[in-house]
Amino acid sequence: MGSSIKDRVAIVGCGCAKFGDRIDATYDDLVVEAAQAALSDAGIERDRIEACWIGTYSPGAQYGKSGTSLADPLRLYGKPITRVENYCATGTDAVRQAVFALAAGVYDVALVVGAEKMKDRPARGLALEGRHPILGRGATAPGQFALAANRYMHTFGVPRETLAKVAVKNHANGAKNPLAHMQVEVTEAQVLKAPIIAWPFGLYDCCPTTDGAAAVVLARTEVANAIRSGAPRVQGVGLAVTSGRPFHDPNFDYLGFPATRNAAAEAYDMAGIKNPAREIDFAEVHDCFTWTEITNYEDLRFCEKGRGRTLIEEGRSALTGDKPINPSGGLKSFGHPIGASGVRMVCEVAQQLRGESGARQVKRARQGLAHNVGGPGAVGCVIVLGAAS
């Protein structure tokens, strides 16, 4: 391994579109909404951007795939724009690529946009992705994650009530967030009584289907101060990929995701973090289902495997707890427009580190992370950010 990237790149601007059923907006409109917000937050003009990355699972259907999915909405022509796709970790991995290019000193200022239009049903794209060529149409995300959740609950004696508390917490946070898709509190009784999607997941255990986009402007730390003061810094980035069929792996224990554990190990190593339970103050983690958040606590080493329930049951992961998780409201409130999610989470972490999250501000925000785990638990990505020193 070579030298660390720690502190070499800063997040100088964050922008997030309104997430929701955006029947009023095209894919391109969402990209513009997020990118303009990020540029405005950074206080720079579009022509300061030297290179871009677009994280998108199913690109804008209007004009095609590739970097043009970003060039055309922004009319940003003649510059380098790369499309990255990595299942549900698409957004965080797009940020990771930009961090590498900036840390190498190739560019001073870069833009990363994550975007997805999930409510539309074009003849190509996401509508086709549910049809797994081998497992068939039954292998939906709720069905696959439910297999692991059932095993986990059986092994550690965790009841559905514990999962429901994750929904209650994240919806409470999301109710404070004007950009969330669902801005509504729910009670534990409502979560438990909701129609079952795939046992043990009821409707409120699952994140909604949503349109959205988010953007960050990154700069080399040497030039970041000239753009804005107090810009949070990238401390470490980690990515790991396992089999596209982890549920078929005889070594898979159905209790958590090796992709998250490996990605976290890489990011913590770069960041110089030995004890994440103590050194990570708060996190945006991938709560595609309520159970996923609980196993993430463990895979991210905030606690021992099987002890995740204590963080939610004792209120420690609440906004007012000692380890706030998903202060934004999480995927539970924002939905999961695939490429958009990771970039949105990086935005939330950066905003919290700047102390500008208003009613959602966590008390101690010196170091936080954004985390995705995606596909059938096959891809994990972790981005650790620290407050400006």
Added chain:
Amino acid sequence: MGSSIKDRVAIVGCGCAKFGDRIDATYDDLVVEAAQAALSDAGIERDRIEACWIGTYSPGAQYGKSGTSLADPLRLYGKPITRVENYCATGTDAVRQAVFALAAGVYDVALVVGAEKMKDRPARGLALEGRHPILGRGATAPGQFALAANRYMHTFGVPRETLAKVAVKNHANGAKNPLAHMQVEVTEAQVLKAPIIAWPFGLYDCCPTTDGAAAVVLARTEVANAIRSGAPRVQGVGLAVTSGRPFHDPNFDYLGFPATRNAAAEAYDMAGIKNPAREIDFAEVHDCFTWTEITNYEDLRFCEKGRGRTLIEEGRSALTGDKPINPSGGLKSFGHPIGASGVRMVCEVAQQLRGESGARQVKRARQGLAHNVGGPGAVGCVIVLGAAS
């Protein structure tokens, strides 16, 4: 702009699958064939690889998208693997991402694989991509490039005979290459008499439809010498994206591609190249159609705009000329499995720089480049390599 990446990364291994109608091989088989060849060429084991990039336009249909398209064929689990897609520049841009990560010092050794199965027709994937949502099914690649070729030929008074000479040259080179799809020489008369696909392009003016994969192992220059001696070095990388509808742009002159010109400018700037006509000894350029190669000569600044015909008419771009272009046989002989092409071209340039191209070896090989231009001329990417000093 920050510091240059020049000389910080080396190509320590190259591998190329047999290109062709690979009905005998799955997508995964092609990935393995290319990656094993590259690892074998580098003389290292798979576990030396710290990070990977997979360049693929339509990932392996068997197990899904994302980094798993590479993890599963190679059974390379728990490591960072990113999927890059950027139209026909997918392969070269995947190499570009790896160069950034290595130049940043994050990894010492990385693997990049480009792969595409074009002859298969799964229910999803490439078969759907021909159907442009706005322009309709008539907007095929030959049809779009023909619009520009006609304008170019009218403007500069270039006859079909000049285009045909590109096919003759590249097929002559490909006939010497055991990995090419088409290993057959053609005469100018055969090219001119072939059935017309989209005027002025006859059958032999178009590259074939092909399955293929290619791979490169890259290492930071500091560690490259411990892996092998004489490894070529990356001198510069450039990428540029224009509109996904460049043919609708009122400023488009139909005489060449701004994406190529901008990508070349960025790569030459990093490499410190002022006069590419003199400093670039040879090149693998994107000859999806015969005319494209001629306009590439100009967009890559090997000659003035409108003068590209002289390079082919005077035999200067032949294997025995002073500026050999597409010594491999080009897309004309190899076809264009989208993600595979750029990586294959980087392999050819590296092998030439090592002086190991046998019957296809160019005389002077100190500095060369690989170039893609793709989609409807919307994306250009250039990778400049230099021989070990």
